[in-house]
Amino acid sequence: MPEDDQPFAIVPPAAIRDGRATDAYFRRTEAALDAADRNPHVVAEVTASQFPTGEPALFDGIQDAVHLFEGLPVDVHALPPGTCFDGGPVVRIEGPYRSFARYETSLLGFLSGATAFATAAHELRRAAPETPVLSFGARHLHPSLAAVLERSALLAGLDGFSHVAAGDRLGREASGTMPHALVICFGRGEQEAAWRAFDDGVDPDVPRTALVDTYSDEVDEAVRAAEAVDDLGGVRLDTTGSRRGDFRHICREVRWELDARGHDDVDLFVSGGLGVADLRELRDVADGFGVGGAISNADPADFGLDIVTVEGEPAAKRGKLPLPKQVYRTPDGAHHVGLAHEEGPADGDPLLEPVVADGELVREFDLDAGIGRAREDAALVFEGGSGGEDDG
Structure with a gap:
């Protein structure tokens, strides 16, 4: 019993x-x-x-x-x-x-x-030593292990993590902006409304980073987000593997289009099933990474x-x-x-x-x-x- x-x-x-x-x-x-x-x-x-x-x-x-x-x-x-x-x-x-x-x-x-x-997180740190890397892996683990995961990620030199309760336990602030669910709640064609709601609703100290691959082309949504939100800090690409194609090329194209339209101050963040090889390949075209399973599934x-x-x-x-x-x-x-x-x-x-x-x-x-x-x-x-x- x-x-x-x-x-x-x-x-x-x-x-x-x-x-x-x-x-x-x-x-x-x-x-x-x-x-x-x-x-x-x-x-x-x-x-x-x-x-x-x-x-x-x-x-x-x-x-x-x-x-x-x-x-x-x-x-x-x-x-x-x-x-x-x-x-x-x-x-x-x-x-x-x-x-x-x-x-x-x-x-x-x-x-x-x-x-x-810690070992897996350190391999990621070494793959992108100059680029911010956040731990997004808590969703792959039993919730009782989240603080262990995030502490090990920090020990290995990663720059932050996403889990709120783990942050409470470690005395550190969790990081993160928006999921696809927020954009989907507003519906297709209403991405701007979702991005503006985020800007209006969250605390001022939260970075303004828009998720830009929910319904249409990453370039299209990135440019629209930059034009919809004043002082947008960054865009995040979390494109599923089945839709990526040449992901490095997509990142470079997004960067080009943002720069060409005067949004060179908008950073480019990448997440979604990334591993050590991905960070090596993308570290010169991305301003930050979110990595989950490569740490939690070690x-x-x-x-x-x-x-x-x-x-x-x-x-x-x-x-x-x-x-x-x-x-x-x-x-x-x-x-x-x-x-x-x-x-x-x-x-x-x-x-x-x-x-x-x-x-x-x-x-x-x-x-x-x-x-x-x-x-x-x-x-x-x-x-x-x-x-x-x-x-x-």
């Missing part, structure tokens, strides 16, 4: 905190260890790959995951959010195994989804948790590397994996940092600091310190 009468199928925070948000076999493991009166002191590590693969990802989600360990007799080290990683552990946990066994499912879930969003990072010592002795399943490890960033942007008890590279900075000490949180997480870290670390990792652009 359901635990409460809430209308949505959402696991409540209380269930996550008390460890019920877990796979059943961890409960069976607890029962077996209790029956055997066994609770070994272990070191466990979360990894996606044991060795560097040459395909760095952007780490995120630890801001939420650390709260699983509050009040537990464990120490936790982790990469800070916004760190580029490539092989080796992203989290290391030390303590009695029974004290944290049931939290593995939630731990991996917190990390896998957020890291996937495959979860394939993290797993493995015990690497038991009572101080090496331990690991086949295919995994025993003993605690540390990972390092060297000045050339390389990611180095080594044993934690040995000296790392002479010029390397250790990346795993204390976040929980004997159940007490010892690190605070600031989104702005994470954004800066992601930008600086990516400059090292992807461009050897020269910047973040990706020419494909």
Whole structure:
């Protein structure tokens, strides 16, 4: 029977905190260890790959995951959010195994989804480093994940997002102008009425950007919008893939016609099913992008948790590397994996940092600091310190 009468199928925070948000076999493991009166002191590590693969990802989600360990007799080290990683552990946990066994499912879930969003958003950022990019992907996810998605997008360096409640949670203002539904509510041939209603009705600080591909040719509607609304800030093309043809040519034609009619101050924004390749192709003809599914539909990072010592002795399943490890960033942007008890590279900075000490949180997480870290670390990792652009 359901635990409460809430209308949505959402696991409540209380269930996550008390460890019920877990796979059943961890409960069976607890029962077996209790029956055997066994609770070994272990070191466990979360990894996606044991060795560097040459395909760095952007780490995120630890801001939420650390709260699983509050009040537990464990120490936790982790990469800070916004760190580029490539092989080796992203989290290391030390303590009695029974004290944290049931939290593995939630731990991996917190990390896998957020890291996937952040990595996908960062690929888009690198594809259009000088052009504003907004996250429009919340509609593809369960609503309870919207703030995670938008936070990861910001961490990766995107310029904004569309989800109002996520903005409330993050203390940031959501962005967005009008949907096709607004124009359709006024009817075919009445686009000007819709654009003027938007101009009249929304707060003055909202950018005046008109959607210009609802009923007729993008060029036609763009010019009409620029002439219908005083001080129009921009037009947005959200043309469906089945009607686009050569989308780059359409964008260039819209720009030409606006400029030719004295509307060179009207920006051109593009959205609708865009991915990394689209941003590379359009970044010189568009003034901004809205991207959704390319972020929200990213495959979860394939993290797993493995015990690497038991009572101080090496331990690991086949295919995994025993003993605690540390990972390092060297000045050339390389990611180095080594044993934690040995000296790392002479010029390397250790990346795993204390976040929980004997159940007490010892690190605070600031989104702005994470954004800066992601930008600086990516400059090292992807461009050897020269910047973040990706020419494909």
